[in-house]
Amino acid sequence: SAVSILPGQPTRVLQYAGRLMKGPEDTLTQLPGSYLGPLMRLHKGQKVRIHFRNELSEPTIAHWHGMHVPALMDGHPMYAMEPGETFVYEFEVLNRASFNIYHPHPHELTGRQVYHGLAGGILVNDEEEAALGLPAGEYEIPIVLQDRRFDADNQLVYVRHMHERMMGFHGDRILVNGRPDFAVEVASRAYRFRLMNGSNARIYKLGWDDATPVTVIGTDGGLLETPESKPYVMLAPGERLDVWMDFSGRAVGSQLVMRSLPFSGAFPMMARRMMGEMMHSALPPGSDYPLFTVRVGRRVSESPGLPRRLAKISRYTLADTANPDKPVPLEISEGPMSMLLNRRPYAHDDLQPFERIPLGSVQLLEIFHGHGGPEDGMEHGGGHGMGMHGGMGMGMMGHRGMGMMGGSGGMGMMMSMAHPIHLHGQPFQIISRTVNSAVLGDYASVRDGFVDTGWKDTVLAMPGERIRLIKPFQDFKGLFMYHCHNLEHEDMGMMREFSIE
Ligand code: C2O
Ligand code: CU
Ligand code: CU
Numbered sequence: 001s002a003v004s005i006l007p008g009q010p011t012r013v014l015q016y017a018g019r020l021m022k023g024p025e026d027t028l029t030q031l032p033g034s035y036l037g038p039l040m041r042l043h044k045g046q047k048v049r050i051h052f053r054n055e056l057s058e059p060t061i062a063h064w065h066g067m068h069v070p071a072l073m074d075g076h077p078m079y080a081m082e083p084g085e086t087f088v089y090e091f092e093v094l095n096r097a098s099f100n101i102y103h104p105h106p107h108e109l110t111g112r113q114v115y116h117g118l119a120g121g122i123l124v125n126d127e128e129e130a131a132l133g134l135p136a137g138e139y140e141i142p143i144v145l146q147d148r149r150f151d152a153d154n155q156l157v158y159v160r161h162m163h164e165r166m167m168g169f170h171g172d173r174i175l176v177n178g179r180p181d182f183a184v185e186v187a188s189r190a191y192r193f194r195l196m197n198g199s200n201a202r203i204y205k206l207g208w209d210d211a212t213p214v215t216v217i218g219t220d221g222g223l224l225e226t227p228e229s230k231p232y233v234m235l236a237p238g239e240r241l242d243v244w245m246d247f248s249g250r251a252v253g254s255q256l257v258m259r260s261l262p263f264s265g266a267f268p269m270m271a272r273r274m275m276g277e278m279m280h281s282a283l284p285p286g287s288d289y290p291l292f293t294v295r296v297g298r299r300v301s302e303s304p305g306l307p308r309r310l311a312k313i314s315r316y317t318l319a320d321t322a323n324p325d326k327p328v329p330l331e332i333s334e335g336p337m338s339m340l341l342n343r344r345p346y347a348h349d350d351l352q353p354f355e356r357i358p359l360g361s362v363q364l365l366e367i368f369h370g371h372g373g374p375e376d377g378m379e380h381g382g383g384h385g386m387g388m389h390g391g392m393g394m395g396m397m398g399h400r401g402m403g404m405m406g407g408s409g410g411m412g413m414m415m416s417m418a419h420p421i422h423l424h425g426q427p428f429q430i431i432s433r434t435v436n437s438a439v440l441g442d443y444a445s446v447r448d449g450f451v452d453t454g455w456k457d458t459v460l461a462m463p464g465e466r467i468r469l470i471k472p473f474q475d476f477k478g479l480f481m482y483h484c485h486n487l488e489h490e491d492m493g494m495m496r497e498f499s500i501e
Helices: 110-115 162-166 269-278 374-380 382-406 411-415 437-443 487-491
Strands: 039-043 047-053 062-065 086-092 098-104 120-125 140-148 173-176 183-187 190-197 204-208 214-219 222-230 233-235 240-246 255-260 289-298 328-335 338-341 361-369 419-423 429-435 458-461 465-473 478-484 495-500
Touching (some): 098 110, 098 190, 110 487, 173 289, 204 214, 204 240, 222 240, 338 478, 429 437
Parallel strands (some): 039 120, 140 190, 183 289, 328 361
Antiparallel strands (some): 047 086, 062 098, 098 120, 140 173, 204 233, 204 255, 214 222, 255 289, 328 338, 361 465, 419 458, 429 465
């Protein structure tokens, strides 16, 4: 279908259209003027049935990102449906209150389908959250951040060059809930912003333009125990943040802009320059640009206060895990023309021994950059990095790139980039991050922006970073994906599966 996004020609998009057969009236609500799928409101404990019909001319399947559902209901790529087929999903909402995502998951087609419009939000609520009396209704605002590129006829432009695949596709225009130049009018009181990074590859460093701290009350898997005040917060593809903002005392007519603030290290310097120059991008990743505007439109006298205690989260310790000395590896590697996890491209049923997980166990996992990453460069000297260089250079930019490469130093470093790693199934807890000293300079520009005290299902692994997390594998046997949520990387095969057995 076609929607008006920019002035002029309507833009052709793919869309999730929803029709409610049974359930409360607000189960499906369309965001005004948006190509996004309807916002789905579910309640913990609710039983849900969804008839999903593929009206595209290519295979697709829907995944409920963040939701803890049986393997058969998880939208595994092996269940991708041919045009005209229907899949009936049935599951019980086991998640606590949280903001989740639905999006396609067919192998090698996910990035393109999401980019062209297939994505939507799922707001799960529960009693624990309801008891807090947080801002709701018009005072709770979903914010889905995406970047897009349009041609002269307002049609979406997707990957045309190999480097757009290697780095992940970046647009030059920010859309919020499918709208450009997004602005929202608020009353002088507290609001709850439910932020989701629905971009294919773009990483945001969120901050208010007047340097008001960002008050985070929740992450991917729901509310934190207590609010956290941050100078800025990082939001990588697939991640969500629940942000409290109180406009009490602000003058009617005043406005505040949420920006993405400058940061470095997530992409090799060379790649950033390439993306800026060759694609004439107005929005190089890691630069400073506005995301949306909030205007205070009216005065009200009452506002709820920020609760000091939000929820109960019991923290896992190593003692809870089945493998405290032997973490399940999640090794990131970047090679010429490839992005891999655990050194193998995605292939269904290509299970490695450590990918078989006993049902009911709690496991320690470790994300790290192996082969070709900065740590590798450190250990093996420059020789190795050099090889990677050449390969990447050819793949990314052909001969012209090679010359440009020569001028910049930093061997293995050049190659390495940040990857948002997502694990299907139950959410996890991050227990530690350690960073290679060679990247500390860049890391300083992001390090205060991670919220690791809550439940997560996606975590941004910066170059040179090693992240330990603890994840339960309960309730359901079967195959569950883990992958990079840079969707171009995912489609390149930076995806594998756990078999819970
Ligand atoms: Cu949001 Cu397997 O993805
Ligand atoms: Cu998922
Ligand atoms: Cu990646």
